[in-house]
Amino acid sequence: MAPDTSTQIHNIGYRSYDGARLGRSYARKSLFSQSLRGAYGLGRSAKSKVLPMILFAVMCVPALILVAVAITVPGSTELPIKYTTYALTTQVVIGLFLASQAPQSVSRDLRFKTVPLYFSRPIERVDYVVAKFAAMASALFILTATPLLIMWIGSLLAKFDFGDQTKGFGQGLVSVLLLSLLFAGLGLIMAALTPRRGFGVAAIIAVLLIPYGAVTAVQGIAYSTGNTGAIDWMGLFSPITLIDGIQTAFLGATSAFPGGEGPTAGTGFVYLLVALGLIAGSYAALMARYRKAGL
């Protein structure tokens, strides 16, 4: 009689792995998706989902209200605000999201010394930096582009002019893409400088808000003293006014600068150079940071 195998307990011992090893690019993609999901608290504890999800909702609700207003108010032909204005008016929410999630993404690895474990695997320093940078920028892009998508769909439901709306939507997307890259770079650098999460949060808020406050104040003074030429150049010194200047010059946005003038194409080109320089600079600084933070 054959033994009843269903009741046997097998000690299968150690099994070696002969399957696929997908190497460096797969590891980089895995790190990217893990970091992107982590920015919204996915794959982390329930507690860490609360803040990013609330901020995401706070970003989307005004867009829904705008759409609702546009559809219900009779005779309206366009949305109450431009696509490019949306990110500027919600910059505090974007700043809070960055300040809470950038340290989560990089400070934890530094603080708990997990970084050497990454570098003892097939990925290299450049893979780690690129994956973290791309994940943070993507998280910000999702945060800033989703309300624009809601507005665009709403405008189509309201039967506004398709061409106009799509053009505005496209301009808005380019603007928030640039904003996402710039903010991600600045946020990650600030967060990577300190293993302490609290310092990272404070540093990011400081970098976003203090220059903005200073620039706005100086611009206000320049405007009230009639020195309007200085207003354009002042905008170079804070991240959000940099984006404001670029989209005013190239993307048909209405500037939030005092007087509403904003830079011309010539000055705007300087704005663009500064923004791209900051993005490249923060990437280079991150690479330098992890040269030291390795094993």
Next chain:
Amino acid sequence: MTVIATESLSKRYPRVTALDRLSLDIGPGVTGLVGANGAGKSTLIKILLGLSPATEGSAAVLGLDVTTHGSAIRERVGYMPEHDCLPPDVSATEFVVHMARMSGLPPTAARERTADTLRHVGLYEERYRPIGGYSTGMKQRVKLAQALVHDPQLVLLDEPTNGLDPVGRDEMLGLIRRIYTDFGISVLVTSHLLGELERTCDHVVVVDGGKLLRSSSTSDFTQSTATLAVEVTDSDEHPDGTAALRKALTGVGLTLHAGEEQGLPGAGHVLLVEATGDQTYDTVRDTVADLGLGLVRMEQRRHHIAEVFRDNDQSVPGGQPVPGGQPVLGDRPVHTAQQKGAGSDGA
């Protein structure tokens, strides 16, 4: 087959020479890398993982050159760092799955291998809880699991017994032994404790100041002479049985060691006798019987690696064998007095 080979490997920092023309040839098995803090152990591991370029010389791991095939080496090698490296807010399973994927394992394989590996290192239900609540022993197991999860051909373990209590230490050493015997994965394990390596390793490499001090199999280190540890009771006739036996054994021409335990509590009543052959056992037994003492234990004790070094390094106090087999040391009476006190309490 050679697992690790280095050829006059040197690493110089502006002010420090971390490795100085180190040439090694390490085969499969468990190899201990011994050295004091700052002897160059961690620098060597960094170079072997292809993360830090050597100033001169060459190194190959699993037949792959470290300067050109760093990524390929790191796919086949596991690394367990000395320091804490675990985020406290995720569970062991989540963490090890992530690390498996970072080693290139597809998602399904990463989950299966994680479950297997955590079971092999001895983590069961607790693997679903956040790592922050783990004991040091459990954390060390998670660190070991992330080094093994991608089924490497070689693991580099940096001070795996750091911070563990004696039981945890024994379990970890047993686990390290199994990594080679059961899993077939070669191991390079660093430590500054010789005693634990001699029980675990097939081969021991000693580095000091970036130079190779000695490289040989563990049996070479310990086989030179066998030592018998003898412990006897006291009797009314001989209130200090140990002293009486020492006198008697010296009288019949046996050589007594001052062992490693010298100066430790309890060392006073263990005599270390050099065993020259089977007749030594008989001599000890007969001598004890003649004195009318109780023989508590007589066990074979291998030479400790440390003693080999003490022989070479005469500057270590209290450790060198006393010439002429007369282990008369100044602090002996103190120990004897303590023993007698303890003995009478028990009686």
